[in-house]
Amino acid sequence: MELHYLGIERYTGLTSSGAERILEHIPRLKAGVIGDGCLDIYWHADMTKSELSRETPHYPLPIVKEIFSPGAAGNVAANVKALGCSEVYFCSVFGNDWRGSLLRDTFQRLGIDDRYSLYVDEWLTPAYCKPIRHGMQGASQEDPRLDFNNHRPLSDVLVSQLVVRLDQMAEVVDIIAVTDQLHFGVVGEAVRERLAYWAEQGKIIVLDSRDRIGAFKGIIAKPNEIEALRWAEPSLDPYDGSWSHWLSAARKLSEHTGAPCCLTLGDKGSLWVEKGRAYWTNARKTEPPLDIVGAGDCFASALLCALGVGSNGMEAMAFAHAAAAVVVRKIGMTGTATPLEILESVRLDPA
Template sequence: MNRMTRERLCEILDKMPACRVGIIGDLCLDAYWHADMTKSELSRETPFFPIPVTEERYSAGSAGNVACNLHALLTHSPKVLGVIGDDWRGDMLRRVFRRQGIETDAIVASETIMTNAYIKPIRHGFGACVVESERIDFVNCSVIGGVDEEKLLAELAAIEGKVDVLCVSDQMEFGCITPRVREAICAMGARGMRIIVDSRDRIHLYSNVILKPNELEGARALNGVLPKEGQSREELAEIARALAVKTNCRVLMTMGGSGSVFTDGNDLTFCNPFRVGRELDICGAGDTFMSGMACALAAGAEPGEAMQIANLASSITIQKIGITGTATKAEMLAAWDMQ
């Protein structure tokens, strides 16, 4: 589609702060543990050198990153729904949210699951020597219990009619989007709520929503066959079209360097990627894309316009190295003017 005017972009961005957007999904803690290896001394008890952590940074990941990206564009806190464990990672995640002004009252604290976390140890040597070690993951492997599921369903029912758009981040094998929760989400979509779904492995199970896969997730949901290397954007777009026909949902598919495409199963609307620098960190780009899309739709943008804004927002965060960053209105206008 044709690039929207700067005036139209400003009009949509100016309306965003007053919008009401919710996010339900798998909340995760991202941790960065910086170790000064020059301070490491051989242990007296074992023949190993310890890893002396001298600095720690925490941020919200997965659905939590979507919440932070929403908050960067909204005046009020997004409504955040999910289930976390009653553990130190859950406590830290709530602290991260509260520090940013994000409300946590709709997050269920469970005694039967653990909070997912990605711990990134970063070793610092002499001078500028910095190496990121193998990641340490805290992985919940327990199914959400019936009591916690009922609490989450109650929170979900409570936001119907109170948000303009609902984002769904369904990523973990043992996440909070259980079959019953997914059924409730689809029913809300059938009643007219605008819902955008990002799901790594189950996107084909949703109905009455906008599906937001990348090209790999879209192909896997369609026929289990990954796209071939070097396929054109038109060839990739046929994956989105076929997925829309299969699920009877509108599909917004990101395609990496080929931009993105929106389809209802008939027409295709393309959006080219924005120019970015050479050093990129794509971690969390999909979260930023979904939050930008949701806020734009809530502000009255057409799908093609919202897709441009989502692409613009993610082009900003992928240039923030080593952290799942957010994109603000000022940053988006500056990036727009540089294109």
């Protein structure tokens, strides 16, 4: 891959000692997370136990195991906690419903402080419910997801209350992760303006936004190649991009936001663009079976923590790949990466 013809420099500088140094300093950090938190639910059904219903002509799904974990911004919070941040705070809006109660219990179990979140009657707690059928000889298949989402924006009153909570959280943390995932989510214009203000004050902020990556100013954007091309080249099929397209999109986004851009490319690695200069690092070697669910959340969390302890963008990007390589090996869950797992990832694939 002759990327130097495009002006892209390769970074291979992350060593085991460098990863150890980053992980040694992460416990000094206080992290804040704001955005669209949700509850991930896995319902495992043993179809060998199913019997035809007497009331309907259907075979029910006998649930033999259920797993709850925080998803989206909640998974980011779980990841920064697993990386070792001394305090992790969560700022969002949830409903006073069964999913909100489960999510709150999960936060408490993981040591995530949700004092800056709002739990209200007029909002639904988002959830992604995943039924998985298990059959003979170890066969398994995931059914279509059951999603709980809001279909209207936050009220002005709730937006105002959320902005106050964001400011309170920003006062006490060193780093902030932003997850803007849902069409009707919590990261609206007022929140974006306050995040820009805190970035101007020197707060390290990393953003992951599915559809509004170009609406933010002054904070580090971490899109994948599809999100970046949809914003930068809307007339181009985002699944048909090339290195020149990806580089152009990253540079355009960095110039537009006035901050660095870290563009992830799946198994092709990622690009770091800052003040016009571009750097690439490869993804870590991982052997199948793989599960990419939650890998982006882990990458963003590790990137943010490494930047928070003083790593430059290239080193932070390489460290994030080491963390993501751990998570993709965890099948059937939105997993996290521990410091020991990351160090092992670096030792197994030092390049």
